[in-house]
Each structure stands twice: as C-alpha cells, then as structure tokens.
Amino acid sequence: MLDRFADGNDATPLLTDADKGNAWRTEESRQEWQDAGAEWVGGTLNGLRGKLGYLSGLGVTAVWISPILKQRPNTDTYHGYATQDFLEIDPHFGSAEDLKQLVAEAHAAGIRVILDVVLNHAGDVFAYEEQDVHWDGRTHTVAGFRDAEGRPTLPFGPVDAGVSQDAAVWPAELQRAGSFTAKGPIRDWDRDPEYREGDFEGLKDITLGGGPTDGYRPSGALRALTSVYKYWIAYADLDGFRVDTVKHMDPGAARYFTSAIHEFAQSIGKENFYLIAEITGSREFAYRTLEEVGMDAALGIADVQDQMEWLVKGFRDPQEYFGLFRDSLQVGKDSHTWFRNRVVTAFDDHDQVRKGRDKARFAADDLGKKLGVAAIALNATTLGIPCLYYGSEQGLDGHGANDRYLREAMFGGAFGAFRSRGVHCFDTSNPTYRQVSRILSLRRRMPALRRGRQYLRQISGDGVHFGFPQLFDGSMRSVVAWSRLFAETEVLAAINTDPESARTAWVTVDFDLHEAGSKLTCLFSTDPASEGLEVPVEARNGKAVEVTVPAGGFVVYG
Structure with missing residues (x-):
C-alpha cells in the first residue's frame, strides 16, 4: 500500500516500545490518529525506492505496488483504486520518471515490480441525477461528468478542448457514449449480472464489451485501457500486473486483456510478464475463472488465507489447508505442483x-x-507464490472496523503503526525480520522448498501411534510437519502451533528415499543452536524421525 509504506524521510526516528500507543494518550489525539488513517499520509515512489535495501535484505524478490495512477483531485482515495486519469501518475506518489527510476533500481537489486491495475472501473468521475441510485438492471440517468471541483457540471460525453485534466476522465476515449454501464452501485455482490455491471459504491463501472468468452467483442474503452497499460509496461519496464476485481469483469474482457498484454510484452522481449488475477469467491470459482481468462496466477482466494491463518493459530485442521493443494484433477491438472506458480x-x-x-x-x-x-514460514515453504503484506515482518497489529486500520504507515507520520505517530518501523534488528530473512534465504537455496511436491506428514508422540495433527476441544497445540519432494530428495519442514513450549514429535518421512539408520540434518531452526544436529531415521510408521520444534517456531531438515 504505497501511501502507507515509505515517504523518503530518513530523519524520522525508529519506533521503540515506549512509542507504541503514543497517539492514543488522549481521546482527542486518538480521534486525530483515526481520522488521519482515512486520508493521504505521504508514502511515495521515491520512498519505496529508498527502502529497496530493506526489502532486499529481507529476501523479497518482487514487490507488488498498489495502484499509482491519478485519482480524482480533492478526494482521499489514497488506496489508488479510483482512477480519474489513466495516463498520469498521481502527484501524491510522484512522477512517471520516479516510477521508471524505481523499476530500474529494483531490477539492479534483483527485485521485480508488479503494478496493481484497474480495468473494471474508474473513480467517481460522474454523478447520477437520482440521489439514492442502486443497481436494479436499468441504466440510470447521469447528471454529468465532474469538473475539477467535483461538481457534475460537464456534459456526459466528450469534453471540450481545454477542459482541465483534473475534470471528467482520461484518456478521452473513456468520455465517449457507452463507456460506462451507469447502472448504479452493487448491493448483492454474488448475483450475476449485478456484480459485473454495477458500480463499486462511488467507483463507476466501465463497459468492457459483450459476447461469449470465445469471440468477445471488446469495447472502445477496453481497447483504450489496454493500450494505456501497454504504454506503462514499455515506459517503466514493468514485470507484471496484479489485475483488480477480475471477478467483476466479463471473462471475455479479461481474456482479451490477457492476450493483448502477453503478446505486447513478448513483442518487446518480456517472455514472462506475469498477470495475477484478483478473484474473490470460492476456490473452485477462482480456478475456473483463472483457466477461462488465461492469466498466470490467482490472488484473493479467501479459503487459502483463512485456512493458513487459523491453522497456525491452532484453530483449524491442517488437513484442510494442505487439502487445498491436493485436488488438482478438479481443475484439469495431473499434479498438485500446478499450484506452485498459479496461486x-x-x-x-x-x-x-x-x-x-x-x-x-x-x-x-x-x-x-x-x-x-x-x-x-508456512506461507514461504508450502505450495503457491508466497506474498508478504508489508509490515508483517515487523509484527504490525492493526485491527478495527475499517480497511484503514490494516493500512498503517510504516514510516510514521500522523497514522503510524502500533497507534503511534512520528516514528518509523523499518527495524532490521527486529527478531521477526531477521528470522524471515533467514527463511527466505533458505528458500532461495533449496529448490525443493519452491518446486517440490507437498505432503502433510503424520506425527506421533510415542513413536507407535501415528496420525495427522488435529484439533482437540477446538484447538491444537502441536507440531505440524510437511515434506517437499523434488528430484529424489526430501526436505522436511515443521512449525509448532504452541507459542509457549517446545514440542517434540516423531514425523513420518518418505519410505523409499531413506534407509533405516541414515540421518537427517537440521538445516534451519528458529533456535539456531539446533542447526547442524542430526536425527536418525527409524522404522516407525514406515520410516520416521524425531524432531523438536521451538515454541512458536519453525525447523527444516534434509
């Protein structure tokens, strides 16, 4: 979330424990802090560029940047999803040259750049005549495009030459008749065609075309936006797009964009330009949509995030999370390694x-x-493309009944993390940051942790009775272990969902890859004193080894 990451001010002091909560010491200051979170707070492209060393040290290999194109002036759409001018960088974030320089320096640091882009809608660029309009299947009457002050005083059509770039919507092709569905805001987010034709509250739905997925007829608006995003690829040397709200687009529109962008990127030498589709909804819907539209990977599959969070916290059966990656035949793939780079x-x-x-x-x-x-650790070493939300490596703890509370400013300012102000959180000595750096370094060195087949392993407390870890009375404090098998090698990884005590368990390993009496070596532990220790393979439940995992920790054996 670019507005909340870094502002380039190196003079800001580092947060200490004493600073936490410094913005909540009076009711007045608490309200000021909460209000500040609804507004722009100052993160920039140059601020991000100044933190490439921080990201590289963490082990990041690609950065996904929230939308950066120009928002409607005098609004607090700091998140970037309310574009008014698709041809310009929002001045809050910097300039087009800043973007180009950021990408060049990221590439020099071995980091790819994925830009979040929006096709489905523009910002609140026009107003309806009705006051309480909503989607009911009808096209509603529009009062006009908004002028530079936000008033709907302009005709709902091509604007006159000389009209401010802060008014209406750009490029000019989006001003043509029929460029917007004008059917009002969505109320039922799961009813088709409402979720494809309706507005996102004030964000206005763009008409993308019509027809079946095969033989889809793209609108002039979709063709124009596709050309715009081709321009940004070539101009800034971008490596991929995260495409917003694919669920809400016609599949044919998403497929058209995918084909056009892939072909263009290949024409300028970018063979692996990656398109990541944000698809909310069930896993089956997301994978089916991904295959239909032809994008490279899916993001926003709610059951992945849900299962991962609650497994680690000990309130979800591990078989449910690992089971998400075992039914590849249902999506027409013959191996669950398909999930490796598609989710x-x-x-x-x-x-x-x-x-x-x-x-x-x-x-x-x-x-x-x-x-x-x-x-x-679970995220980084199990199947899929692991995505780390900014601040998780520092333990940011935002919560509340609004998105803003998940979007703290790491650089401090008026809406700093941990309910603070005026202090930054880029602490490379933070224990979580240091452990994550070590985990990601191990992942880079071990192909099995990136590419291997994946199996949840049975465990035992006594070395006799084995089974998969499971909940007892609604919770689970246990070793959870899994193997990644690649090129006739096995890497065994395990977490401990008990945050207070180390746990020891016998863990099943592959029968054919290990001889009884051979040994596995601890390659990683959150307690480094355990690294290098060897454990013998014994004939238990086929073959098994006994491992100890630190409290709330992570180990890898190979």
Missing part, C-alpha cells in the same frame, strides 16, 4: 474481504504476536 498465497492483506467488518492483521491478538514467524 498467490498470503495470510494478511490490505482489505480482508473474507472478514467482513471485523478486520485484523494476523498479529492483532496475543497468539498472532507469538506465531508470526511460523505463519510466514
């Missing part, structure tokens, strides 16, 4: 649609504070 996995995100109004980062409760490393 973006995470446990924190910037809006948490799955939680409704009860929004909270993973670290918002006591368990989350103690199990953050285990959550990131």
Whole structure:
C-alpha cells in the first residue's frame, strides 16, 4: 500500500516500545490518529525506492505496488483504486520518471515490480441525477461528468478542448457514449449480472464489451485501457500486473486483456510478464475463472488465507489447508505442483474481504504476536507464490472496523503503526525480520522448498501411534510437519502451533528415499543452536524421525 509504506524521510526516528500507543494518550489525539488513517499520509515512489535495501535484505524478490495512477483531485482515495486519469501518475506518489527510476533500481537489486491495475472501473468521475441510485438492471440517468471541483457540471460525453485534466476522465476515449454501464452501485455482490455491471459504491463501472468468452467483442474503452497499460509496461519496464476485481469483469474482457498484454510484452522481449488475477469467491470459482481468462496466477482466494491463518493459530485442521493443494484433477491438472506458480498465497492483506467488518492483521491478538514467524514460514515453504503484506515482518497489529486500520504507515507520520505517530518501523534488528530473512534465504537455496511436491506428514508422540495433527476441544497445540519432494530428495519442514513450549514429535518421512539408520540434518531452526544436529531415521510408521520444534517456531531438515 504505497501511501502507507515509505515517504523518503530518513530523519524520522525508529519506533521503540515506549512509542507504541503514543497517539492514543488522549481521546482527542486518538480521534486525530483515526481520522488521519482515512486520508493521504505521504508514502511515495521515491520512498519505496529508498527502502529497496530493506526489502532486499529481507529476501523479497518482487514487490507488488498498489495502484499509482491519478485519482480524482480533492478526494482521499489514497488506496489508488479510483482512477480519474489513466495516463498520469498521481502527484501524491510522484512522477512517471520516479516510477521508471524505481523499476530500474529494483531490477539492479534483483527485485521485480508488479503494478496493481484497474480495468473494471474508474473513480467517481460522474454523478447520477437520482440521489439514492442502486443497481436494479436499468441504466440510470447521469447528471454529468465532474469538473475539477467535483461538481457534475460537464456534459456526459466528450469534453471540450481545454477542459482541465483534473475534470471528467482520461484518456478521452473513456468520455465517449457507452463507456460506462451507469447502472448504479452493487448491493448483492454474488448475483450475476449485478456484480459485473454495477458500480463499486462511488467507483463507476466501465463497459468492457459483450459476447461469449470465445469471440468477445471488446469495447472502445477496453481497447483504450489496454493500450494505456501497454504504454506503462514499455515506459517503466514493468514485470507484471496484479489485475483488480477480475471477478467483476466479463471473462471475455479479461481474456482479451490477457492476450493483448502477453503478446505486447513478448513483442518487446518480456517472455514472462506475469498477470495475477484478483478473484474473490470460492476456490473452485477462482480456478475456473483463472483457466477461462488465461492469466498466470490467482490472488484473493479467501479459503487459502483463512485456512493458513487459523491453522497456525491452532484453530483449524491442517488437513484442510494442505487439502487445498491436493485436488488438482478438479481443475484439469495431473499434479498438485500446478499450484506452485498459479496461486498467490498470503495470510494478511490490505482489505480482508473474507472478514467482513471485523478486520485484523494476523498479529492483532496475543497468539498472532507469538506465531508470526511460523505463519510466514508456512506461507514461504508450502505450495503457491508466497506474498508478504508489508509490515508483517515487523509484527504490525492493526485491527478495527475499517480497511484503514490494516493500512498503517510504516514510516510514521500522523497514522503510524502500533497507534503511534512520528516514528518509523523499518527495524532490521527486529527478531521477526531477521528470522524471515533467514527463511527466505533458505528458500532461495533449496529448490525443493519452491518446486517440490507437498505432503502433510503424520506425527506421533510415542513413536507407535501415528496420525495427522488435529484439533482437540477446538484447538491444537502441536507440531505440524510437511515434506517437499523434488528430484529424489526430501526436505522436511515443521512449525509448532504452541507459542509457549517446545514440542517434540516423531514425523513420518518418505519410505523409499531413506534407509533405516541414515540421518537427517537440521538445516534451519528458529533456535539456531539446533542447526547442524542430526536425527536418525527409524522404522516407525514406515520410516520416521524425531524432531523438536521451538515454541512458536519453525525447523527444516534434509
């Protein structure tokens, strides 16, 4: 979330424990802090560029940037999803040259840049004549495009030459008749065609075309936006797009955009330009949509985030999470390794649609504070493309009944993390940051942790009775172990969902890859003193080894 990441001010002091809550010491200051979260707070492209060393040290290999194109002036759409001019960078974030320089320096640091883009809608660029309009299947009468002051005084059509770029919508092709569906805001987010034709509250739905997926007829608006995004690829040397709200687009429109962008990127030498589709809804719907539209990966599959969070906190059966990656035949794939680079996995995100109004980062409760490393380890070393939401590596703990509370400013300012102001959180000595850096370094060195087949392993306390870890009386404090098998090698990983005590368990390993009496070596532990220790393979439940996992910790054996 670019507005909330870094502002480039290196003089801001580092947050200490004493600073936490410094913005909540009076009711007045608390209200000021909460109000500040609804407004622009100052993160920029140059601020992000100044933190590439921080990201590289963490082990990040790609950065997904929230939308940066120009928002309607005099509004607080700091999130970037309410574009008024698709041809310009919003001045709050910087300039087009700043974007180009950021990408160049990121590439020099070995970091790819994925830009969040919007096709489905523009910002609140026009007003309806009716006061309480909503989607009911009808096209509603529009009062006019908004002028530079936000009033609907302009004709709802091509504007005159010389009209401010802060008015109406740009490029000019979006001003043509029929560019917007004009059917009012969505009320039922799961009813078709309402969720494809309706506005996102004040964000106005763009007409993308019509017809079946095969033979779809793209609108002039879709063709214009596709050309705009081709321009940004070529201009800034971008590496991929995260495409917003694909669920709300006609599949044919998403497929047209996918084909056009892939072909263009290949024509300028970008063979692996990645398109990541945000698809809310069930896993089956998301995978089916992904295959239909042809994008490279899916993001926003609620059950992945939900299962991951609550598994680590000990309130979800691990078989449910690992089972998400075992039914590849249902999506027409012959191996569950298909999920390796087709699904973006995470446990924190910037809006948490799955939680409704009860929004909270993973670290918002006591368990989350103690199990953050285990959550990131599970995310980084199981199937999928692991995505780390900014601040999780510092244990940011935002929570509340609004998206803003998940979007704290890491750089401080008026809406700083941990209910603070005026102090930054880029602490490279933070224990979570340091452990994550070590985990991601291990992941880079071990292909099995990135590419291997994946199996949840049975465990035992006595070495005789084995079974998968499961809930007892609604919770689970246990070792959870899994194997990644790649090129005739096995890497065994495990977390401990008990945040207070180390846990020891016998863990099943592959029968054919290990001889009884051979040994596995601890390659990683959140307690580094255990690294290098060897454990013998014994003939238990086929073959098994006995491992100890630190409290709330993570280990890897190979």
